Amino acid sequence: MLAHLPVLQVIVPLMASPLCLLLTRPRLVWLFTLIVSGLAFLISSLLLQQVMASGTIIYALGGWDAPWGIEYRIDQLNAFLLLIISALSTVVLLAAHTSIRQEIPADRHTLFYILYLLSLAGMLGIVATGDAFNVFVFLEISSLSAYALIALGKDRRALWASYQYLIMGTIGATFILIGIGLMYQMTGTLNMDDLSRRLPEVAHTRTIFTAFAFIIVGVCLKLALFPLHLWLPNAYAYAPSIVTAFFAATATKVAIYLLIRFTFSVFGLSFSFTAVPLQILFVVLGVAGIFVASTAAIYQNNVKHLFAYSSIAQIGYMMVGFSISTATGLMATLLHVFNHALMKSALFLALGAVMYRIGSVQINQFQGLGHQMPYTMAAIVVGGLSLIGVPLTVGFVSKWYLILAAIEKGWWPVAVLILLGSLLAIVYVWRIVEAAYFKPPIAGRDAIKEAPLSFLMPIWILVIANIYFGIDTRLSVGVAQAASQSLFGVSP
Amino acid sequence: MNLSLESMLQLSIILPLLATVGIVATGHKPNLREGVTITTSVVLLYFVMNLYQGIKRGESISVQWWEILPGLQISFSVEPLGMLFALIASFLWLVTTVYAIGYMRSHNEQNQTRFYSCFALAIGSVMGIAFAENLFALFIFYEVLTLSTYPLVTHAGTEEAKKGGRVYLGILLSTSIVFFLLAIVSTWFVAGTLDFKAGGVFDSDVNIAIAAVILVLFIFGIGKAAIMPFHRWLPAAMVAPTPVSALLHAVAVVKAGVFTVLKVCVFIFGIDLLSVLPSTQFLLYMAGASVLLASLVAMRQDNLKARLAYSTVSQLGYVTVGALLATSSGVIGSAMHIGMHAFGKITLFFCAGAILVAAHKSKISEMRGLGRQMPITMAAFFIASLSIIGVPPTGGTWSKWFLLMGTMEAQQWILMAVLMISSLLNIAYLLPIPFRAFSPGCEMPSANFGIKEAPLPSLIALCITTLGCVILFVYPQPLYELAKAILVTPGFTHGK
Numbered sequence: 012m013l014a015h016l017p018v019l020q021v022i023v024p025l026m027a028s029p030l031c032l033l034l035t036r037p038r039l040v041w042l043f044t045l046i047v048s049g050l051a052f053l054i055s056s057l058l059l060q061q062v063m064a065s066g067t068i069i070y071a072l073g074g075w076d077a078p079w080g081i082e083y084r085i086d087q088l089n090a091f092l093l094l095i096i097s098a099l100s101t102v103v104l105l106a107a108h109t110s111i112r113q114e115i116p117a118d119r120h121t122l123f124y125i126l127y128l129l130s131l132a133g134m135l136g137i138v139a140t141g142d143a144f145n146v147f148v149f150l151e152i153s154s155l156s157a158y159a160l161i162a163l164g165k166d167r168r169a170l171w172a173s174y175q176y177l178i179m180g181t182i183g184a185t186f187i188l189i190g191i192g193l194m195y196q197m198t199g200t201l202n203m204d205d206l207s208r209r210l211p212e213v214a215h216t217r218t219i220f221t222a223f224a225f226i227i228v229g230v231c232l233k234l235a236l237f238p239l240h241l242w243l244p245n246a247y248a249y250a251p252s253i254v255t256a257f258f259a260a261t262a263t264k265v266a267i268y269l270l271i272r273f274t275f276s277v278f279g280l281s282f283s284f285t286a287v288p289l290q291i292l293f294v295v296l297g298v299a300g301i302f303v304a305s306t307a308a309i310y311q312n313n314v315k316h317l318f319a320y321s322s323i324a325q326i327g328y329m330m331v332g333f334s335i336s337t338a339t340g341l342m343a344t345l346l347h348v349f350n351h352a353l354m355k356s357a358l359f360l361a362l363g364a365v366m367y368r369i370g371s372v373q374i375n376q377f378q379g380l381g382h383q384m385p386y387t388m389a390a391i392v393v394g395g396l397s398l399i400g401v402p403l404t405v406g407f408v409s410k411w412y413l414i415l416a417a418i419e420k421g422w423w424p425v426a427v428l429i430l431l432g433s434l435l436a437i438v439y440v441w442r443i444v445e446a447a448y449f450k451p452p453i454a455g456r457d458a459i460k461e462a463p464l465s466f467l468m469p470i471w472i473l474v475i476a477n478i479y480f481g482i483d484t485r486l487s488v489g490v491a492q493a494a495s496q497s498l499f500g501v502s503p
Numbered sequence: 504m505n506l507s508l509e510s511m512l513q514l515s516i517i518l519p520l521l522a523t524v525g526i527v528a529t530g531h532k533p534n535l536r537e538g539v540t541i542t543t544s545v546v547l548l549y550f551v552m553n554l555y556q557g558i559k560r561g562e563s564i565s566v567q568w569w570e571i572l573p574g575l576q577i578s579f580s581v582e583p584l585g586m587l588f589a590l591i592a593s594f595l596w597l598v599t600t601v602y603a604i605g606y607m608r609s610h611n612e613q614n615q616t617r618f619y620s621c622f623a624l625a626i627g628s629v630m631g632i633a634f635a636e637n638l639f640a641l642f643i644f645y646e647v648l649t650l651s652t653y654p655l656v657t658h659a660g661t662e663e664a665k666k667g668g669r670v671y672l673g674i675l676l677s678t679s680i681v682f683f684l685l686a687i688v689s690t691w692f693v694a695g696t697l698d699f700k701a702g703g704v705f706d707s708d709v710n711i712a713i714a715a716v717i718l719v720l721f722i723f724g725i726g727k728a729a730i731m732p733f734h735r736w737l738p739a740a741m742v743a744p745t746p747v748s749a750l751l752h753a754v755a756v757v758k759a760g761v762f763t764v765l766k767v768c769v770f771i772f773g774i775d776l777l778s779v780l781p782s783t784q785f786l787l788y789m790a791g792a793s794v795l796l797a798s799l800v801a802m803r804q805d806n807l808k809a810r811l812a813y814s815t816v817s818q819l820g821y822v823t824v825g826a827l828l829a830t831s832s833g834v835i836g837s838a839m840h841i842g843m844h845a846f847g848k849i850t851l852f853f854c855a856g857a858i859l860v861a862a863h864k865s866k867i868s869e870m871r872g873l874g875r876q877m878p879i880t881m882a883a884f885f886i887a888s889l890s891i892i893g894v895p896p897t898g899g900t901w902s903k904w905f906l907l908m909g910t911m912e913a914q915q916w917i918l919m920a921v922l923m924i925s926s927l928l929n930i931a932y933l934l935p936i937p938f939r940a941f942s943p944g945c946e947m948p949s950a951n952f953g954i955k956e957a958p959l960p961s962l963i964a965l966c967i968t969t970l971g972c973v974i975l976f977v978y979p980q981p982l983y984e985l986a987k988a989i990l991v992t993p994g995f996t997h998g999k
Contacts, residue, residue: 400680401650402643411572414688426688430681437676441669449657449665484572 013057017070017083020054020093021136021149023047028128037120041108044124048101048131055093055135062090063493069141077141078202084141087494088345092138092268095349099260099356100131105469107253110363114165114251123163127257129156134265143191143277144201146269150187150233153265154180157258161250172245179232179242186229187269193222206277214282223286226273234266236293236330237300240323247319252363255315259322260356264348267329271341275498284336293334298428300327305435309442314365314372317439318358321398324432325351328413331425335416341495342488343412349487350397350405353480357473358394361387364462364470377443379452383459386467388447390474395440397477400433404481408488508557508564511550512579512634515589518547519627523620530616537604540619544597547626551593554581565636575697577643579634582699583988584769584838588762589633590985591845595754596626598964602853603746605960609860612744617654622747624651629755632762638687638697638771641763645683645727648759649675655747656740663742670739675726678733683724689717690771699766703773714772715782721767722786727760728823731793734816741808745856748808753815753848758841761822765837769989774829778913787827791921794820798928805866807855810932811848814891817925818844824918825906831990833909838986839979840902843890846971847899850887851933853965854880857957867936874941877956881940883969888933890972893926898975901983 027047034040061068062085070083085093104127115123133153137146158180162173195201197218198209213219228239235243243263247255274283284290301324308320325347332344362372364387369376381388397404410433417426452459461467480487506514522543529535557564558581565580603622607615628651631644649672657668691697693713694704705714726733740752768777777783794817801813818840825837857880858864862873874881890897893904903926910919956962975982 396650399676402646408572410684411688414685415692418688418692426685427681430685433680434677437673441672445665445669449660449662482571483569488572 013061015070016054016058016061017068017085017139018072020051020058020097021083021132021139023050023054024128024135025132025152028125028132031121031125031128035121037112037117038108040121040124041104044107044128045101045104047128048097048104051097051131051135052094052101055090055097058085059090059094059490061085062087063490078200078205081145082141082202082204083139084204085139087490087497088271089138089268091345091349091490091494092264093135095264095352096131096134096138096261099352100257102469102472103253103256103260103356103360105472106256106360106363106466109463109465110253110367111251113367115163119163123160123251126156126160126163127254129153130160130257134261137265138268141203142201143194143203143206147184147188147191150184153262154184157262160254161246163254164249164251166249168245169249172242172249176242176246179239183229183232186225186232190222190224190226190229193218193225197222203272203277207279210278210282214286220286223278223283227270227287227289230266230270230273234263234270235323235326237296237303237323237327240300240304240326243323244316244319247322247359248313248315252359252366256356256359256363259318259359260352263322263326264352267326267333267344267348270333271344271498275341280336280499290334290336293330294422294425297327297330297334298425298432300324300330301429301432302435305432305439308439309435311439312374314374314377314443315359315362317374317443318355318362321436321439322351322355324435325355325398327432328409328429331429332413332416335420335422335425337416337420338492338495338499339412339419340416341498342491343409343416345491345494346412346487347409349491350409350480353405353473353477354394354397357390357470357477358398360466360470360473361390361394364466367466368459368462369456374442374446376453377446378450379447379456380459381448383452384461387462387470390470391447392440392444393474393477395436395443397481399436399440402481403478405477405487406481408481408484508554508562509566511553512564512581513566515547515550515554515593516579516627516630516634518543518550519623519630522623523627526620526623527616533608533615536616536619537600540600540623541597543623544593544600544626547630548593548597551586551589555586555590557581558583558586567636571639575639575691576637577640578636579631579640580636581634583985584762584765585633585635587838587842587982587985588758589630591842592626592629592633592755592758595750595845595849595968598967599746599750599849602749602856602961602964603744605958605962605964606746606856606860607744609958610744612658613660614658618658618744618747621651621654622750625655625751625755629759632759635699637699638690638767641766642679642683642687645759645763646676646679648756649679649727652740652747652751652756655751656743658744658747659742661742667739667742671736674733674736678724678726681724682720683726686717686720686724689713689720693717699770701770701773703769703776704771705773705776709776711780714776715780718772718777718780719782719786721771722764722789722823722827725760725763725767727756728764729757729760729793729816729819730790730823731796731816731820734793734797737816738809738812741806741812745808745852745859748812749849749852749856752812753852754845757815757819758845761819761826761837761841764823765826765834765841768826768829769834774831774834777827778829783827783829787824787915787918790820790823790827791918793817794824794925795921795928798925798932802928802932805868807858807865807867807870807936808852810867811851811855814851814929814932815844815848817929818848818891821903821906821922821925824922825909828909828913828915828918830909830912832905832912834990835983835986836902836905836907836909838989839905839982840899842982843898843902843972843975846968846975847887847890847897850883850965850968850972851891853961853968854884854887857961857965860961861955861957870936871939872942874937877940879956879962880965881937883965884940885934885937886969886972888929888937890975891933892929896976897972898979898982899972900976901979
């Protein structure tokens with residue numbers, strides 16, 4: 012049983028999703044989904060434990076050995092990502108039943124859970140597999156279900172946002188497919204490990220260069236790197252609150268994973284950073300993304316939009332860490348993947364609670380909520396502080412390593428720019444704080460109560476995680492360090 | 504109680520944090536709630552006194568909590584400078600609590616539970632700063648202090664409070680994130696350690712240019728030390744209730760700033776390295792300019808609390824100058840000034856609050872003739888002013904004496920002149936207030952009719968601190984010995 016964990020990780024949610032159709036009562040479906048996601052979380056914890064104890068796990072699907080069969084290959088990097096995805100999916104699901112009752116018509120609840128599980132299975136599949144074409148398959152599974160999930164939003168603009176995402180996402184996926192096809196043409200293999208050994212022979216060809224370019228652009232579209240981010244704000248803002256919380260924590264992280272996997276494992280460090288001026292490209296786009304998106308966040312009146320732009324800025328930080336291309340830099344990126352997932356899921360779930368109580372997340376509607384929904388607002392404050400990077404929160408941990416990496420590399424101006432960028436976070440976080448705490452409640456809305464426990468519980472689990480992993484960093488720093496060092500150790 | 508000194512050290516940080524919980528839990532019963540605060544502050548003072556006795560006996564007291572990042576841990580140890588700061592802060596917290604009870608109740612302030620709980624949290628972080636064994640732990644508590652005092656500054660919840668809060672948080676967080684954090688990470692990268700060590704952490708072959716830049720980053724980054732042009736947050740913080748201005752913005756927060764400056768100068772750089780860095784001279788002039796300019800600005804303020812705030816900016820400049828002089832007298836003077844100024848300035852703020860509560864006046868021009876109605880308050884104001892100026896029979900004399908000695912040792916004649924001119928300016932902006940209050944020709948009986956002294960708890964508190972100013976003149980030995988011990992910490996030579 013334990014030997015089959017890598018495939019169970021993906022197959023459990025994938026197989027469970029059609030089963031939802033058999034359970035008709037919304038509450039039952041919800042419980043079932045929660046249990047499935049919890050199982051996935053359990054499997055990923057076991058996997059991480061195994062990987063940390065005894066190294067990379069290689070699993071041949073159906074007993075067909077690679078490079079003919081599909082291979083699942085779990086090392087520290089994807090075990091870490093699997094854990095993040097399944098853990099946050101589970102916590103976010105705790106609030107799903109309460110939240111979607113108000114945002115999605117009752118007859119579509121089963122559909123929602125089916126799509127949710129499909130999307131989860133897709134993301135876990137992308138991360139777990141060691142086969143390049145398999146990546147594309149799972150990418151399409153997770154993306155198609157994501158488009159449908161976003162379109163379920165109550166606001167009619169959700170349809171438009173979903174359509175926008177569909178177009179951009181499909182372009183991205185197609186680019187990735189073209190890249191994979193070109194690599195297959197040159198090497199005759201789709202197995203990543205095999206590819207990494209065969210690519211150096213043909214690395215000088217223009218075809219491989221083109222393949223690399225297609226894959227990088229495709230992945231950057233999916234991870235919403237500035238200036239390819241235009242699909243993201245609306246998709247996050249108009250999707251159902253649960254979907255936003257789930258995707259903000261996971262979707263772009265999966266794309267970051269793909270970027271790291273392709274550049275470090277498949278193409279190899281020396282090719283990736285010499286064939287294309289990737290370093291200068293990503294550091295410029297990363298820093299520009301931090302400043303442009305943070306500034307845009309300051310001027311948003313829809314708080315979901317605000318945090319969506321903040322997410323784009325945070326992706327900028329991850330890209331800067333990536334572009335430093337040292338073990339510390341990559342470690343900072345991985346840490347921020349973990350930490351940012353915690354922050355944003357907490358924040359978007361809290362916004363979900365606000366949506367549940369007052370039906371809007373416009374900033375002027377936040378008046379007086381500091382007194383009416385104290386626990387929800389306190390969660391937003393802590394999440395915001397974490398976003399700013401105050402000590403004792405997870406945000407500080409990732410910032411520390413990012414600055415350290417920049418200084419080690421001798422990139423002093425970048426270190427200063429990163430710090431200046433986090434000042435913009437103070438501004439947009441404090442807009443919400445001032446709106447919530449310094450104005451009396453809106454007249455006629457005296458009866459607003461604190462969010463129900465089914466919301467507060469997952470929100471505060473995440474808030475406490477934000478603080479806990481800011482104090483006890485053994486798990487996050489340990490795994491991120493091991494992953495980044497092994498990527499630098501094994502890459503040619 | 505048979506507690507070991509180690510557990511007392513930990514409790515002196517944890518206890519105020521626990522008190523926060525107690526205060527919130529007893530929030531509906533004001534008397535019980537204030538009981539919690541007072542009990543905590545008495546117990547805290549007891550612990551700190553014990554620690555003081557401990558290091559006087561020459562014991563070394565330190566505890567380690569846990570490692571946050573590999574090599575960077577939260578750990579505490581007691582050394583003379585931190586001891587001095589902790590003694591002053593814990594003693595004045597007790598006094599301020601007594602004062603606050605009188606002030607907050609007669610002023611009918613809202614949200615008193617939040618007020619007392621944030622106050623306790625702030626004191627807990629001050630203790631953390633005072634006893635931090637390394638820069639990393641210090642930085643954590645430094646930021647907690649900023650955040651826990653924000654609700655106190657914006658206590659009134661008005662538009663003005665919101666604006667004040669913006670400036671407060673904006674400057675303190677920005678400087679600490681952009682400069683301070685960068686300086687800490689750079690130090691970690693260059694020296695490989697963040698522990699406070701006698702003689703500094705940098706090797707003798709450190710790149711002087713880089714060390715010079717790091718020093719500038721530190722001095723800019725420690726915004727709480729309020730060196731111009733990073734001082735705007737302090738006047739902005741004056742929208743807070745007076746007890747907050749008194750304890751936090753004359754003692755705890757600002758002293759945390761100059762304390763950190765002193766710690767960094769002595770234990771990260773070491774005075775030998777400090778004296779050869781090319782940026783020291785520039786920073787000295789900047790601090791000197793801050794001393795002089797802030798005094799000039801203070802003269803033009805009609806709002807009493809604003810005038811006191813600028814006076815604080817100026818006096819904080821003295822401490823920074825003393826630290827940067829990199830001589831033994833400079834360091835002693837700096838450390839003593841932390842204590843002397845604390846007693847003087849808290850008394851002045853107590854008086855300002857008493858006048859506001861009893862006479863509802865905040866403008867200096869309206870305070871003529873008040874001496875007749877509020878003789879105790881005004882007499883206290885006079886004595887505390889003398890201490891700020893630095894003339895006998897008040898404690899401020901000693902610290903200014905050592906600071907002047909320090910400028911002579913370092914042969915910084917310009918700075919010596921600056922310090923002396925600034926003392927004259929102190930006279931010009933502080934003494935007219937009690938003089939006019941007492942002078943017979945300036946009475947406005949009709950306007951002052953029916954004004955009495957402030958409530959008894961407040962009056963007791965301000966008498967205690969006034970007495971403190973005088974006692975510290977007659978008996979400055981404890982402060983002096985602690986200040987001297989900073990430099991004779993075993994092994995204190997650069998590159999030992």
